[in-house]
Structures are given as structure tokens and as C-alpha cells.
Amino acid sequence: MAYLKDLGELYLAQNYRRFPVAFVEGKGARLFDEEGREYLDFCAGIAVCALGHSPPEVVSAIKEQAARLLHVSNLYWTEPQARLAQVLVENSFADRVFFCNSGAEAVEAALKLARRYAWLRHGPGKTKIVALENSFHGRTYGALSATGQPAYWEGFEPLVPDFVHVPPNDLEALREAVDERTCAVILEPILGEGGVIPLEREFLETARRLCDQAGALLILDEIQTGVGRTGQLFAYQHYGVEPEVMCLAKGLAGGLPLGAMLAKAEVMEVLSPGSHASTFGGNPVCCAAALAVLERVRDPDFLAEVRLKGEALRKGLLGLCEKFPEKLKGVRGLGLLLALETRIPAPELMQALFERRILTTAPKPEALRLTPPLTISYREIDALLSALEEILKA
Numbered sequence: 001m002a003y004l005k006d007l008g009e010l011y012l013a014q015n016y017r018r019f020p021v022a023f024v025e026g027k028g029a030r031l032f033d034e035e036g037r038e039y040l041d042f043c044a045g046i047a048v049c050a051l052g053h054s055p056p057e058v059v060s061a062i063k064e065q066a067a068r069l070l071h072v073s074n075l076y077w078t079e080p081q082a083r084l085a086q087v088l089v090e091n092s093f094a095d096r097v098f099f100c101n102s103g104a105e106a107v108e109a110a111l112k113l114a115r116r117y118a119w120l121r122h123g124p125g126k127t128k129i130v131a132l133e134n135s136f137h138g139r140t141y142g143a144l145s146a147t148g149q150p151a152y153w154e155g156f157e158p159l160v161p162d163f164v165h166v167p168p169n170d171l172e173a174l175r176e177a178v179d180e181r182t183c184a185v186i187l188e189p190i191l192g193e194g195g196v197i198p199l200e201r202e203f204l205e206t207a208r209r210l211c212d213q214a215g216a217l218l219i220l221d222e223i224q225t226g227v228g229r230t231g232q233l234f235a236y237q238h239y240g241v242e243p244e245v246m247c248l249a250k251g252l253a254g255g256l257p258l259g260a261m262l263a264k265a266e267v268m269e270v271l272s273p274g275s276h277a278s279t280f281g282g283n284p285v286c287c288a289a290a291l292a293v294l295e296r297v298r299d300p301d302f303l304a305e306v307r308l309k310g311e312a313l314r315k316g317l318l319g320l321c322e323k324f325p326e327k328l329k330g331v332r333g334l335g336l337l338l339a340l341e342t343r344i345p346a347p348e349l350m351q352a353l354f355e356r357r358i359l360t361t362a363p364k365p366e367a368l369r370l371t372p373p374l375t376i377s378y379r380e381i382d383a384l385l386s387a388l389e390e391i392l393k394a
């Protein structure tokens, strides 16, 4: 570790704060460092490793596809890409899919789609995009401009024009913001990086209605909430509110980089040949991995199990809140996207768990976020809860 840390500090951009550990192997919800020490993973690569580390069926899909064909570009058809698009469409509101390589790129594609749709259907001037304060949509310029956290803008301005931000769950502010000039409203059903803040049903329903009235598109950023994370294949299915456009990435290919922007046919139509593209997007190996992930995750029994495990974890966390009311406040989130709301600094709790070789994240000072693999066991959930209890006792 010391050697890798020295090497990294010498040669890498120093844009990340890293834990002092290097991992060499993973299995299920377990990670192993260079000395063979075992860690329990409630981070899962930031909600990416949906089926745990190196799940056998995903690994063999990758191996088989890698041995056959790595890449041809989007000048040609490939089977994994076409079949993955079919699976996504058959299991969602959408009719068509654009593939890219990351979350930010999926958001970027959605924003460009919205501007172009408005321009072709309504003429120039309908360019305003309404997003939420405290949201996170990625680090490229469009996605960063949608991101409602000024700390991330520092030193990078000017941003892309015509974005406005309203507080989450503020109906009045949303009504005020969405007007005839609005081409899109972009929302995370649960603000993940914002500290796991769920949107209220009424807020999403109002956004849907306002978009319909204004002729604007509703874009859902399900990059963190999608692919089974909340106990439904997509979080919008909890709310019964359908968007025109949805962004996916993170868990989609179980650990390989893959992003997707899904849309209704009438909307996606405006991306004519040459209007948008990605060299690597829909790479056959990543798509083969995603097919293996979705084969498991879209099974209703699997999703029911995610909901049960999410409830077990939530119940355990609520129990801790009752035991330590001076240190803990409550639990937020849905399925296996949960945050323990703390009165003590969440990063300190995260650090104490790390010292016990349990990995978590703290996106906000008062939110300890838990995004374990969807395949986490009840025993592993108990191990986390016991460790938390011991730490909170001390």
C-alpha cells in the first residue's frame, strides 16, 4: 500500500481524497487488500457493483464477449448493444436508447436532446432548464451546470447558460420556475450525492404536470437510483410518474463503464444521424456485462429481495436511532439506497467504520450513505449494524 500510495501521489492528479488502502480482489460484498485483509463493502464502488464484486455470471459474459469482439465503433451493428437496448425498452417507459460511457455523458446527451427537441418543435428561445438545488448530475459542463451545488462550480464558470435551480420538494418554487421558455426539468428521484433526499410524490407529480403544460421534457436522472437500487428496476416506478427521458449509468454494467440515455420515440427522433455520438458508447463488452446484470436484477423475485433487505437495514438503523437519539436523527432513502441521518459528523462515523474494515460513504456532513451490493446478505447487514452500535456506544 505504502508503495502504491507513493506512486499515486507522485504521478496521479491529486483530485481525489482516498482512503489509505489498495484493493486487489473482491467477492460478493467482500474486498481484500494487498495483505489479504477483508473489508465489508457498503459502498460498492459508489452504487456501481450491483451484484457484488466480480459476480461469476457477469465475469463469464465479459470473458466470452472479450474473446469474440472488443470494439467496432457505432459505424456497425453489434448483438450485445442491440439486445441490451431491447431489454431496457421492454422493461421501461422508453422506446429507444442511446449508449455512452458514464453518468455525466448520459446527462449531457439528455440535455442536448431537450434543447434540440425544443428548437426543432418550438423554434429558438425555448432553452431554459430547471434543476434542483443540492442535485448532482456529473462533472462535464452541461451536467455541472445542471448540478445545483455551487461548491462544484468554483473556478469553472462561466457555466452553460439558462439553467435555474429550485429547492427540492418546494412546489411553489417549481411552479414559479417552469414556464413557456422551459425545455426541460431534470430531477433525481432521490438526490444521492445530495445526501439521499427522496423527492415527495406530489413534487414529482407536479413536475410532470408543469412539464406537460409548458411543453417541456421531464428528464429523470436515475444514474444512482436505477437498476434495482431502490427495490424497483427504476425508482420512477415507485412514484407512478413517467418521464420522457431517463439517464442510467453506475450499476448498469455491474462495474464496467456504461451509460445510457433512454427516451420516448417521438423525442429521440430529433437525434438524427450525426447530431450526437460516442466512439466507445455501447461497447460490446460493457453491453454483454449489462445484459448479465439485467438478467438477474429485472427478476421480480430479486427486486422483492432487495426491498426486504432494504427494510431489514432500515429497521436496524432506526433501532440505533432510538438507542442513540443524541447522536442519530433518522433514516432516509428507499431500498438499498439509504442514509443514516446523524447529529454527529457522518465522516467521523465513516472513518470509525473504516477502521473496522467496513466501507461506507458520507456525501454530506450529516449523512452516512449505505449503498451495498444488491446481493448483500442479512448476516452482512447485521455485521454493519453491530459495528455501528459498538462505535456509537464508545
Ligand SMILES: *Cc1c(COP(=O)(O)O)cnc(C)c1O
Binding pocket: 102, 103, 104, 105, 107, 136, 137, 138, 139, 188, 192, 193, 221, 222, 223, 224, 249, 250
Ligand atoms: C454518479 C452520478 C452522476 C455522474 O456519473 P459519472 O459516471 O461519475 O459521470 C450523475 N448523476 C447522478 C445522480 C449520479 O449519482
